[in-house]
Amino acid sequence: MTIDLIAAAQAAYAAQLADEAQEQADAAATREESQADFLNSAAEHAITALGPAAEQLTWLYTPHEELPQHKYGATAVLPGSLTHRRYLDYRFDSLGGTPSLTLVHTCRSCSELRTDPVTSLADLGRLDGNGQDDDADTTDKDTVKEAGPLAxxxxxxxxxxxxxxxxxxxxxxxxxxxxxxxxxxxxxxxxxxxxxxxxxxxxxxxxxxxxxxxxxxxxxxxxxxxxxxxxxxxxxxxxxxxxxxxxxxxxxxxxxxxxxxxxxxxxxxxxxxxxxxxxxx
Known part of the structure; x- marks a missing residue:
């Protein structure tokens, strides 16, 4: 039986491409499933800390390139001001440690970014209610921090x-x-x-x-x-x-x-x- 070498090579290459495409599709599906599980964990952590009101939050997965090694994260925008929007940042360290929840918000007066830990609904209320007062000393702290040669x-x-x-x-x-x-x-x-x-x-x-x-x-x-x-x-x-x-x-x-x-x-x-x-x- 005569075998067409070119046809056989093309068929083998097509099969290889199909296998690679399937592998990529499987990897994407696994990644999406893993991210969905992580977002569920973030939502559950927020509900535990903040109560049923946190169920309204929509969590977005944070890409790995934006985080330190071994860190995973997700964010959820809080309802409120569009000009000075606040959001919650959930972090998890794969090497161990306790998952953390922080409030990332913008200073109303100087527009600098601030991060404060949140462990309860009362914490969130205090930070939201005292945001204007807390912002007052941000500029001085940032000025000191930026005094170095790489400011x-x-x-x-x-x-x-x-x-x-x-x-x-x-x-x-x-x-x-x-x-x-x-x-x-x-x-x-x-x-x-x-x-x-x-x-x-x-x-x-x-x-x-x-x-x-x-x-x-x-x-x-x-x-x-x-x-x-x-x-x-x-x-x-x-x-x-x-x-x-x-x-x-x-x-x-x-x-x-x-x-x-x-x-x-x-x-x-x-x-x-x-x-x-x-x-x-």
């Missing part, structure tokens, strides 16, 4: 961590809007007043309106017909979340019917122009 680098690291957490959270919370991180800026003097900015591209103008509404800001829109046969609607919005300036940008190409209606609208005279044209000579 500027440490400040960038801190801002990068905050922006990364915020970007991942917004993308997860508004997955249907199609958010994409476009640019990240760090700007300001070295006196400790530097700020971070995050620019997000949204898949559509409708999505930008949805995200902007959730952040409590208005969207400004305008149309552009630089290309004669195409009209685009652009939407922009700016919000401050966790002390970070967040800019939303979106473009949507109008349909043929929408384009016709828009062009017709541009050709209509304003009320004032009609009054002048129809007035006495």
């Amino acid at each position: 500027a680098i440490e400040r960038v690291d801190r801002h990068a961590w905050r922006v990364s957490r915020l970007a991942r959270r917004l993308v997860a919370e508004h997955s249907e809007a199609g958010l994409t991180v476009d640019r990240v800026y760090f700007h300001g003097p070295d006196s400790g007043t530097a700020r971070a900015s995050l620019r997000l591209e949204v898949a559509s103008v409708a999505g930008a309106r949805q995200v902007a509404a959730a952040l409590g800001v208005e969207v400004t829109t305008r149309h552009s017909n630089a290309v004669s046969s195409t009209v685009f609607e652009r939407a922009d919005a700016v919000a401050t979340v966790d002390g970070i300036r967040v800019t939303l940008n979106a473009y949507t190409e109008l349909t043929e019917a929408e384009t016709t209606a828009w062009r017709a609208q541009q050709c209509q005279p304003t009320a004032g122009a009609s009054d002048i044209a129809g007035g006495d000579a």
Whole structure:
């Protein structure tokens, strides 16, 4: 019997690809199952510490690259202010130790990030109620901490961590809007007043309106017909979340019917122009 070597090689390669794809699918399923189990553990820990009210929290798995070795984590955003949002951070050390729950929140006055342990519902209430007072001495402590030769680098690291957490959270919370991180800026003097900015591209103008509404800001829109046969609607919005300036940008190409209606609208005279044209000579 004659064997076609090329055909046999191609068949073997196809089988290898199929096996690799199956292995990847199995690994992804195992990873998702493991993450789901960990999120259940985080939710159970929060319910034990905070009571039944914690059942409303939605937990998000923290990627391994954002955590120290042997550490696992999850976060849950607390309901409340959109400008100074707070969230719970659950951590577990695979080498041993007791799981921890902390409140990560932003100073209202200086926009610096703070972390405080939470062991009970009373702890959470105290931190939430005294947040304004606790924030008063944050600037002095940070100034002392940043007095070293690597102060500027440490400040960038801190801002990068905050922006990364915020970007991942917004993308997860508004997955249907199609958010994409476009640019990240760090700007300001070295006196400790530097700020971070995050620019997000949204898949559509409708999505930008949805995200902007959730952040409590208005969207400004305008149309552009630089290309004669195409009209685009652009939407922009700016919000401050966790002390970070967040800019939303979106473009949507109008349909043929929408384009016709828009062009017709541009050709209509304003009320004032009609009054002048129809007035006495």
